[in-house]
Amino acid sequence: MGATDDDEADERRGWPRGLVGIGGALEPDTLLEAYRAGIFPWSSVPEITWWSPDPRVVFDLDRWRPQRSVARSVRRAGWTFSCDRDFTGVMRGCAEPTPKRSETWIGEDFIRAYSELHRRGYAHSVEVWEGAHLVGGIYGVAIGGFFGGESMFHRRTDASKAALAYLVTRLKVLGYQLLDAQARNPHLMRLGATAIPRQEYLRRLRRAIRHPTGDWPRS
Numbered sequence: 001m002g003a004t005d006d007d008e009a010d011e012r013r014g015w016p017r018g019l020v021g022i023g024g025a026l027e028p029d030t031l032l033e034a035y036r037a038g039i040f041p042w043s044s045v046p047e048i049t050w051w052s053p054d055p056r057v058v059f060d061l062d063r064w065r066p067q068r069s070v071a072r073s074v075r076r077a078g079w080t081f082s083c084d085r086d087f088t089g090v091m092r093g094c095a096e097p098t099p100k101r102s103e104t105w106i107g108e109d110f111i112r113a114y115s116e117l118h119r120r121g122y123a124h125s126v127e128v129w130e131g132a133h134l135v136g137g138i139y140g141v142a143i144g145g146f147f148g149g150e151s152m153f154h155r156r157t158d159a160s161k162a163a164l165a166y167l168v169t170r171l172k173v174l175g176y177q178l179l180d181a182q183a184r185n186p187h188l189m190r191l192g193a194t195a196i197p198r199q200e201y202l203r204r205l206r207r208a209i210r211h212p213t214g215d216w217p218r219s
Contacts, residue, residue: 018053018183026113032122035141035148036209038202040182043105054198057181057188059149059164061172064192066165073158079135081166082127084218087118090125090137094151106151114150117141124216126167128159138163145177145211164191174216178208 020039024030026048034040039052073079091114095106117123122143128136136159138152149167154160171179180201181193189195196204 018051019049020052021050023047024050026109028113028116028120028122031113031117031141032143035143035146036205038198038205040148040150041110042183044107044109045105051183052198053183055184055195056198056201057184057193057195058201058204059168059179059181059191059193061168061176061179064168066168067161067191070158070161070165073156074162077130077135077156079159079162080129081163082129083170083216084118084124085127086134086137087123087125087139088115089134090127090139090153091115091151093134093137093153093155094139096153104151114139114141121216126163126170128154128156128163128166130156135159136163138167140180142176142213142216144209145175145213146180146205146208147171147176147178148180149182161191170216174214175211176208176213177211178204180205 026041026044031041034050038056039050041048042051043049088111091106091111095104095111097103114123118125123139123141125139126137127134135156136152136154138149138160140147140149152160152163168179181188184193184195
């Protein structure tokens with residue numbers, strides 16, 4: 001995919017491709033306006049950055065299938081699933097350092113802002129439980145038939161993949177049309193994500209946010 005005029009202008013200014021703004025605040029209304037425009041925040045150190053990558057990465061709700069090993073892991077470990085039972089716990093799980101990364105972009109300002117979106121009904125989580133222990137999860141923003149996946153985590157092998165599989169199932173049942181995975185990286189592509197041009201993504205987004213869906217179950 002060739003660069004757009006906006007991307008080429010950004011590169012001349014020394015901006016990374018896909019970066020559309022710097023600064024502002026993580027206010028809930030600002031976040032909702034950004035998502036409706038195909039923009040999302042990423043890191044606030046030292047300032048909030050706002051992104052609209054080209055290409056954009058999505059999971060095709062009709063075609064995507066989980067890896068076979070995930071179902072075996074669920075059965076073997078006896079994992080159970082819930083929705084919106086521990087939204088903040090999922091965010092804090094996503095913010096935890098791992099052996100491969102010493103820090104993440106999810107700071108306390110992100111946790112406060114997205115927890116408020118959750119309180120207003122615009123952000124949701126899927127939790128994976130091993131007994132009483134939270135071992136994986138995923139969270140994101142929902143507007144109409146659009147779900148913007150923000151981050152996922154695991155404390156057991158395959159638990160984040162299981163959370164994604166459960167999320168896809170729930171979204172299909174509720175009538176969602178678009179599952180956004182934001183920016184391309186090798187991990188997402190191995191999970192079965194698809195890269196599409198930004199203009200196509202924006203067309204899908206405009207349709208999806210106007211599409212009515214069922215209510216999220218709380219468990």
